Amino acid sequence: MKEFYFDNAATSSPKPESVYEAVELAIKKYNANPGRAGHRKAIEAGRKIFEVRDKIAKFFNLKNNLNVVFTANATESLNFAIKGTVPSGASVITTNFEHNSSLRPLFYMQDEKGVKLTFVNTYKEIERSITSETKVVVINHISNVNGTVQDIRKIGEICKKYGLLFILDASQSAGYLDIDMERDNIDVLCTTGHKSLFGIQGVGILCVREGVDIKPLLEGGTGSFSKLSRQPMEMPEKLEAGTLNTPGIMSLGAGIDFINNFGLDKIRNHENQLTEYFIQELEKIETIKVYKSITEKQGPVVSLNMVGIDSADLASVLDEEFGIMVRPGFHCAPLAHKAIGTYEIGTVRFSFGFFNSLEDVKYAIEALKNISEQI
Numbered sequence: 001m002k003e004f005y006f007d008n009a010a011t012s013s014p015k016p017e018s019v020y021e022a023v024e025l026a027i028k029k030y031n032a033n034p035g036r037a038g039h040r041k042a043i044e045a046g047r048k049i050f051e052v053r054d055k056i057a058k059f060f061n062l063k064n065n066l067n068v069v070f071t072a073n074a075t076e077s078l079n080f081a082i083k084g085t086v087p088s089g090a091s092v093i094t095t096n097f098e099h100n101s102s103l104r105p106l107f108y109m110q111d112e113k114g115v116k117l118t119f120v121n122t123y124k125e126i127e128r129s130i131t132s133e134t135k136v137v138v139i140n141h142i143s144n145v146n147g148t149v150q151d152i153r154k155i156g157e158i159c160k161k162y163g164l165l166f167i168l169d170a171s172q173s174a175g176y177l178d179i180d181m182e183r184d185n186i187d188v189l190c191t192t193g194h195k196s197l198f199g200i201q202g203v204g205i206l207c208v209r210e211g212v213d214i215k216p217l218l219e220g221g222t223g224s225f226s227k228l229s230r231q232p233m234e235m236p237e238k239l240e241a242g243t244l245n246t247p248g249i250m251s252l253g254a255g256i257d258f259i260n261n262f263g264l265d266k267i268r269n270h271e272n273q274l275t276e277y278f279i280q281e282l283e284k285i286e287t288i289k290v291y292k293s294i295t296e297k298q299g300p301v302v303s304l305n306m307v308g309i310d311s312a313d314l315a316s317v318l319d320e321e322f323g324i325m326v327r328p329g330f331h332c333a334p335l336a337h338k339a340i341g342t343y344e345i346g347t348v349r350f351s352f353g354f355f356n357s358l359e360d361v362k363y364a365i366e367a368l369k370n371i372s373e374q375i
């Protein structure tokens, strides 16, 4: 059976060929511990890592490439960003569309550090929610449940006006939307490598604006300052303890090259075309309820439910009978389901990627119509 992969919000699949080649090169040619020795292989591996740091800094317009930190995933980046910056007792404004990788560190800060949390649905409610206690704003750029896009330029302006730290979760937007840390006034950008940036799993990014102090949550070997008893305060070592994931980092570099060569705008236009067509056709099917963005902009993630069938069952039928891979359930974002009214039932999520075609989407629509007629 032909396979149709619509789970790109979980991880992008397939990856560009150049990404697979970069991983092979990393484990064959550059298989040494970067920054841990003076021999040529270690130096070459370290150079490759530095090249990717620089690519990432340019991609997000972060001025100092040494402030690009490699983590394991967005979850680790968000834990660093939230637990390493939010002062005890401060107020934080965030959204109901956050992923658990922000929500759980935030609730930890609430329970253990007396942090007060204010939840809004969209960026439009942020300014009126600010109090004298507000210190930090944590925002998921694009919801992984219904593709709600938050206007980060406006949020950045508000954060600048009130002197608030702006932490952005760009897990669903990096590699799809244009993000500029200077223009958008982003203090800390957290994202993962394995979604629209096309890297393999196991590498995440934390970009820290000059002057923002994140306390290290991990301590350990950095390959430098070995005689220091505590973690060095120099970036990126301050936030990078332990051996880096060279294959993951090199795959990410190849993924970013692919995006730069093909064009971010072209990638976005393609995914937008698929998403718009999908929503337009879904709205013609009476038994389907579509959950789309609640702001004026829609990302390439759409949730739905079909009358008379549970979301997990619908996903199974799509997979088993039609070869269509989607994700049912709660997508690690419980408050988003409260906001859209699906807290009890969950949703079936379709998420489009660069390698999906309009023909694939048409096939998915026909499959949904077919199932709907059988119920």
Ligand SMILES: Cc1ncc(COP(=O)(O)O)c(C=O)c1O
Binding pocket: 009, 010, 073, 074, 075, 076, 098, 099, 101, 140, 142, 143, 144, 169, 171, 172, 192, 193
């Ligand atoms: C919006 C959002 N934030 C954070 C994450 C966490 O990413 P990772 O599992 O790579 O840490 C995800 C993953 O689905 C996500 O969609």
